[in-house]
Amino acid sequence: MKKLIFALCLLWCSTILTAQEYFPENAGVKVNNNNYTAFTNAKIYVTPTQIIEKGTLLIQHGKIVSASSTVSIPKNSIIIDLKGKSIYPSFIDVYSKFGVEQPKKKPGSGRSAEYAPSRDGYYWNDHIMPENKAIAQFKYDDKEAKVLREAGFGVVNSHIQDGIARGTGVLIALNGEGTDANRILDDKSAQYFSLDKSIAKGQSYPSSLMGALALLRQMYSDADWYSKGNSTTTDLSLEALNANKNLVQIFEAKDKGNDLRADKIGDANGIQYTILGGGNEFERIEEIKATNAKFIIPINFPDAYDISNPYAVGYVSLQDMRFWNQAPTNPKVLADNGIQFSLTTYDLKSPSNFKEKLMKAIEYGLPKTKALEALTTVPAQILGKSNQIGSLKTGAYANFLITSGDIFDSSTTLFENWVQGSKSVINSIDTKDIRGDYNLNVQGKMYAMSIMGEVSKPSIEVKQDTMKLTSKIAYDNNWLTMSFATDKGEHTYRMTGATTEGSDNLSGLLVLPNGTETKFTATKSKAFEEKEGKDDKAKDAPKVMPVMYPNVGYGFASKPKSETVLFKNATVWTSEEAGILKNTDVLIKNGKIAKIGTNLSAGGAKVVDATGKHLTAGIIDEHSHIAALAVNESGHNSTAEVKMEDVVDPEHMGIYHSLAGGVTSLQLLHGSANPIGGRSAILKLKWGEEADGLIYDNSPKFIKFALGENVKQSNWGSFSRFPQTRMGVEQLYMNYFQRAKEYDTKKKNGEPYRYDEEMEVLAEILNGERFISCHSYVQSEINMMMKVAEHFGFRINTFTHILEGYKVADKMAEHGAGAGTFSDWWAYKYEVNDAIPYNAAIMQKQGVVTAINSDDREMIRRLNQEAAKTIKYGGMTELEAWKMVTINPAKLLHLDDRVGSIKEGKDADVVLWSGSPLSVYSKAERTMIEGTTYFDLETDKQNREKIKKERNELVTMMLKEKSGGKKTQGPKQSVKRDFTCESL
């Protein structure tokens, strides 16, 4: 009887792990398997840093009993000798969609956008779905589990990868033999977020990155308000969000900049997200480190570009070439900086590509210990499951890998992947290594045969004298099947045979080309040797290009520094009452304009001979959309809650190009898709700094409003959003400001109120703390806007575009509004029919502070020329014209105490021109911000040569990659979008 039970146990031990003890059993007798399995003589990685050179791993009931060199093996143990082999904890992927059904893309809903939510009882925005549960969509996927186990994974954490708030995940052991009762380790493993809308929902808000950020902020604030019982209605989304508050919070950011954006949202709400990165974290590693977040890092490094066609090379930017070269260093750089991260298969075509990419990361310097941590202990820690997974410590699940050696060596074979004590054979552990050189005897004729490649998947080469013959080999369960053909494939010899214990020679059945069956023998002459020695590889460490600031073609090798500079003998355009000063010296010190005069002594300053040259304050563009990742949140007709400061792109080439045109500051405005747009970012073009480094300290607060055709959506066939007429535009403003007033009153009176970011911003306007830059064209709407403002007791700070400003310049002056306008644009739409290039001159003469702006990525490069047009059109003096791009926009932006003119004590934002800044013949030779030179012709010239050289070097490397048979991708040009007001 005992024997029988034992036999049954043996049979069952690999199929049923932990019997569900309270389940009735009707298929036979109910049994328990209390046997142990002992893996002896193995090198055991209990953790990446706790290694037992020769020890025993003891498991029972799917869990680790112990792992040490001194285990006493219980008698009821199955003993497996793993001499020379290694045991590792199996891998964990924190970011998977394994087994969880993903939503399908909603088919297009026609031309009209959807503004209303599609659900009742949930949050007002369809993309907020914290109530989603991955467990509800979970169905174990046997096929995919097998692929994952083959890649070394034992546990994956899966969720519905859709929407901005995505609900909870499910932690799954990839146990092929158990049931979901075994596999589900946690049905609420984490709560997930992203910046991407649901593909299954059509609600148009948020249409932009900044909208997604604003929505997340409001969602958290609403959740807090809801949790205090303030809501009179039920919101299942907010309830779920609150209920999941104590889970691990994971944010899908997928880009270095978005990593930081996500972290900011977290900081504001007392949450430390674990962040799914984008693989480009190395480019801004200091800021990434400062988040203190743990990261989940994809390793889908790009393939080299196929640029064998020289005409195609031009399309691939240095930035993209460099990223190909640098991306594999991302894990190394993260490790070097002490950032905790796990690695994921996310973004890979298949988990089967995982090892190749992982090996690349190691080749590029990722320490093996860190690699192992990133696949075991760190993901376990991220999930708060360190006691259960990620190590071979007592009590943890028996999830482990058995390998032929170092798991991060390309020649190592993964034999088995055990999950919860259940074995999956990846490559038979008993496979005999038959690789080597043989003398093959076929009917007395001798052939040279070499078997090489992987142990379990060998390849073959058969030679007749020196001639290679067509040959094939298959090897399975220690049986091999081979064939080769002589006489140009005319005659095929087929062989099959089993390996023999104790002999290196091969023999077996031989079928001759004529069908006769006989025997073959192959005598081993030489053992197999790996071709490449490890030492050679180390010597061949890949060359990695240095990271630049920013990491694009014209970036700096290191961030530039402020200098003390003396400009001698310049013609100085002060933009002040002093006018234009000839033969004047200007001293720049500590980032400020320290002194203006004649014969100034240099002291320690770097002297620039400016004889014959003109020095001016840097140009300020009151209306720009460069350096932005998004420009319009068009999902609502009012979006005061969104911030351009959230979407500054410090790597945009427009920054460099603008510096080359003498521009030092600009207002990055929201677009004109809605009457109440988003808040501005006011920037200094500090090329090389990260996004927040470009934003003014103590920045004045601005917001974009817009009137006319764009907000009516006149020119793109949209008919469902209010307002559709200028009449409606007025009513929208009246309504919003009235509500803001009521909101603010409640707040000021200490009455309870629901925090509403949008209302907060509008209240700032009412309280004179935030200024409006209003996109406007025709006189009726300009007049209306001023009347609305006057009704609520505030002032419109700036009308931008304002092409019919000349018709109501007197009213504008009386109201106290300023103007930022185009020099000569018109005729591009109906509302600019009466736009005239004399507009700026008329407004200026009527006492309206007037600036010339660009709203255009190309025109911003030559605003000096645009200013000069006010001389042609309307007879401005040179000084008045120049003020239109310097002190006037500074005044409009409330920055005239800091920038916009050459005046002692102001920021040293200056430009040295080759001649009069108003002449088409002059160019900016040097552009400084706060004493730091961000552009100069000499450096630019050097950069051109450097770019040429580096491109060439990378092209050579990529061509080598291709000729070496590596995978490549087609050439392409990744362009950043150039925005205008109307870009959606």
Added chain:
Amino acid sequence: MRSITKFKTTKMKKYITLLIACGLVLQTMAQQTPAPKQTEAITIEGATAHLGNGEVIESSLIMFEDGKLTFVGDSKMKIARKGKVIDATGKHVYPGFIAPAKTLGLIEIDAVRATKDEDELGDFIPHVRSLIAYNAESKVVESMRPNGVLIAQIAPTGGRISGTSSIVQFDAWNWEDAAIKVDDGVHLNWPNTFRQGRWWAGEERGYQPNKDYGEQTQAVVTFFKNAAAYGKSTSKEVNPAFAAMKGIFDGSQKLYVHADGEKEIIDAINTLKANGTKEIVLIGGYHAYKIPEFLKSNNIPVLVQYTHNLPVYDDDDYDLPYKLPKLLVDAGLMVAIQNSDAENFQTRNLPFYAGQVVQQGLDKEVAVQLLTGNTAKILGIDDLYGTLENGKSATLFISEGDALDMAGNQLTHAFIDGRSVSLETHQTELWKRYLGKYEGE
């Protein structure tokens, strides 16, 4: 227009409506009345004359009669000053600037579909002619003149072969009067080896290889072969598209091919030459500076893209668009500037594009040629236009200062075929009206 305001006071409501309607029409359609034929000789004395052929006369004497220049020389010349004398001492005289490949008069307001007539349906439609749709009374067209732009080639856009262009002057009652050269050339958009990602279909933005390039170029070859074969047939059945290509094969019309990339330019010119095209002009030519020898040996003039452009590739020199025309001139090519990609109103900035090239070191008089003499030569109107020479059309203007620089470009006079054209526009009228409002005029 003021009189209409007066009428508004009438109490007859019917009329008010009607008159307001008329007012609107007048307001949007108002155009300067074309100048009458030159009847009196005109002499311009003392100006710096930029002849448009690379030469400059510091103090010049220019005379014209019946629309033709009768004397262009030095003011020291002791000959009789004929007719009305304009003292232009300290001022500058230029031949009227010429804008190639524009849709001026075909589009009035870009965003209003009803005002657009530049792009007809169809891929190969050389029989579609721009001239008959040209609106001689366009407010955008008249706004060219105060900046010295007096002539343009009006070309259809879109498709592979967009249609046939004509050359017009900017002071006319109708398109017939405006025409300088009817159906001067056919415009072909060469396919691109790269195409923009279809982002709306989930592709990345930016450029990727165009897999259809071979097929698209073959379509061009097929069309040319068919058109050439058709020309030899005796059939009475008319194929208007093939028929419209006749001038391309006999050299009486030019083929304007729009191409920017190195490979595209080489393919275009080799293919077109091999298929019987006699006169080829390259439009665009962003990469033309890389293959000057090829262009020279094939005798291809270039209507190069204007300077108000961004570098196409991030690693390009920031000033490549600024210096591109100079690079081509320096390489010995026949070059003029066009801004076909820009909105029409921008064409009044043509002089400043040339100024921008001077900023990059090009000789000023050569820069003037890029808008005048060279343009006329390339467009095939140099028998009468483009330079200030005896016997040529008196199409010229006087500027207070350097017309290539914004502050200097202040026109006092402009003449087209000797006719003194108005420098007023819808825009100057509004300017003056509102100056009046504020200054009590």
